[in-house]
Amino acid sequence: MPKRNLVIVCLLVVACLVAWAARDRNGRGRLFAEATGYIERMHLDPVDEEALFRAAMDGMFSKLDEHSAYVVAEQRQNIDGELSGEFVGVGLELAADSGRRWITVTTPVADSPAWRAGIAAGDRVLAIDGRSTDGMLLKDAVAALRGAVGSRVAVEVAPPEAPAGELSAVTDASPQESLSEQQTFSLERSVVRALSVSGDRRLANGAWDWMLEGEDRIALVRISKFGQHTLDELAVACAALVAAGPPAGIILDLRGNSGGLMAVAIEVCDQLIDDGVIVSTRRRPAAGTRPMPAAVDQIDVRRATPGAVLRDVPMVVLIDGLTASAAEIVAACLQDNGRAVLVGSRTYGKGTVQSFVPLSDGRSVLKLTTSEYLRPNRATIHRSPDDTDGELWGVTPDRNFEITPTGITLERIRDWRRQRDAVPRFGGPSALDIKRAESAIPSTGGADDGSAAALPRHIDPVIGRGLGALAIQRASQPAE
Incomplete structure (x- = not known):
């Protein structure tokens, strides 16, 4: 066959394959368009075409897991803003x-x-x-x-x-x-x-004081979200702690952290441990591949690399029911590798990973659950809708370190934390600065005067329990 004819035949084959791949699968797309057309033309009351489409997408995703969704452009902008x-x-x-x-x-x-x-x-x-x-x-x-x-x-x-x-x-x-x-x-x-890494309280210039007030060289590092700048912000905090001389202990507060970028959370773990498994990820086999046993090629394992910061400093991690997703991976990694003691209450239980798949309109995307992450000991984190409290999910505190503030105590902690997080007025005191100076927060016990009563260990019982865990770790360290 002449070379020119061979090229033409190849092009025709490719065109046929493309046309075949683009066909409506089982005619469902054609039926959907037909039904939409009848509704728009014949329904007694006029119906908005966009509303019909959104309802159809919502109905389709209702058959999937609770974290998969159709995301319009405005929602995606909000998500991007939160992560950045x-x-x-x-x-x-x-x-x-x-x-x-x-x-x-x-x-x-x-x-x-x-x-x-x-x-x-x-x-x-x-x-x-x-x-x-x-x-x-x-x-x-x-x-x-x-x-x-x-x-x-x-x-x-x-x-x-x-x-x-x-x-x-x-x-x-x-x-x-x-x-x-x-x-x-x-x-x-x-x-x-907006920063995702913060310390104990604001200084007069708006910067963070990383040392816990009223304690002897105990650092407090809080991470509210794992975003695009979290690693850089954590590096600033660690550099400040190293420059001041290594602290005697570190409290890593992940309470209220709903997750964020999984890749960033993994890198945070790699900064805190020298060796061991950080996380295992279970993925669906690629389309068209021959099914293999899960232990062979459906599990990706990420291990830590040498070079952890402050690796000899005792650490505790604070968690609660709002600690979720990527934050749960960090907590589980540090617990399973023996790097930290976990204090607080059981975490939320979100152990799946969502991927964003752009659609042809260039604006909307599909948020699809594409994998599940497992803690280093291979236990699941994800809580399914039918799971009960007695089943295995989430991350639990270490034994004897469970504590869950409620009621008035919880409200007092939140109000106290808002005051400590407030940035001082530019060039002068704010109303809350004056309030701090004029009155002390009511004591939760264990202090003889108002100023001592407002210290973190007395206001926040979870921090207080964390300090107890650090004391045990420090006491078990070999003498220098």
Whole structure:
């Protein structure tokens, strides 16, 4: 056969294969389009085509696991923002108190437009771009503060005890002065980065103090999410601890950490252990491959590499029912490898991994569960919907170190933590700074004066139990 004819035949074969692959599988796609068309043309009430499509996608994913989903562009942007820790706004963390009319500033983000303007923790947001926040949903307030880089937004703010009067005009009041009356700030939106790694409390310059107050060289490192910048932030914390002289113990707080990027969590583990299995991942065999035993080629094992930081320093990890996903892997890794004692309560139990598959519209994606991770001892972490408390799932604290604060104690811990996390007012004290100086948090016992009563070990019983675990580890170390 002439070479030219052979090329033509090959091209025709390829074209036929492409056409065959693109056909509607079993005609279901054709039937779906046909049904949609009849609904749009014949249903008594007009139906939105997009609404029909979304309902169909939701119905399809309802047959899968609870973590798989159809994700539209707006939702994907929110997910990307959470993982990157970056968003475009003015840098205000807000809270809505059901007992109050206004939205309250939990803390400004350090070095953000709001912080540089002089807004501080405890201040009330009365209006955004002239729209009153009285009765406004928190999510709507957050959305109103977001926007394009370089755009401006007017934020009316008042100190906690000031009366909410008429809307005031935009002012150029100096941020060096403590906010004493109602003001409106014209803020320019910019890229704001929220940190995922934090310490015990804020210093006057907004930086973190990594040493636990009231303790002898005990470090506290809290990780709220495993995002794109977590490794760099953790490196900063570790460098600060090494520079100050190795601490006598480390408390790694993963309470409330819902997970994040699995790859980052694995790297964090690799920073903390020198050897051993970090995690095993069970995957579905690739399409078209011959099934093999699970132990042969369906399990990927990731091991640690030499070079752990602060490897001889005793460590405890704090966990709770909101510790999930990638955070559970870190806790399980450190427990199974004997690197840390776990203190707190049983974790959430999310042991599956989701992959994002882009669709042809270039905007929406499928979030599909594609694998399951197992702790180093090969036990499962994931809790299925039918699992009971008596079954094996999640990560449990070490024996004798289970503790779960509830009720008033839990509320007191949260309020105390919000105060310690608040960034001081730029150039002057905030309302919460003044509150700290004027009153002490009620004692939980074990202290003779107000200042001692407000120390971490007395306010947060989980930290207190963690300090006990560190004391046991330190006592068992060989004398130098």
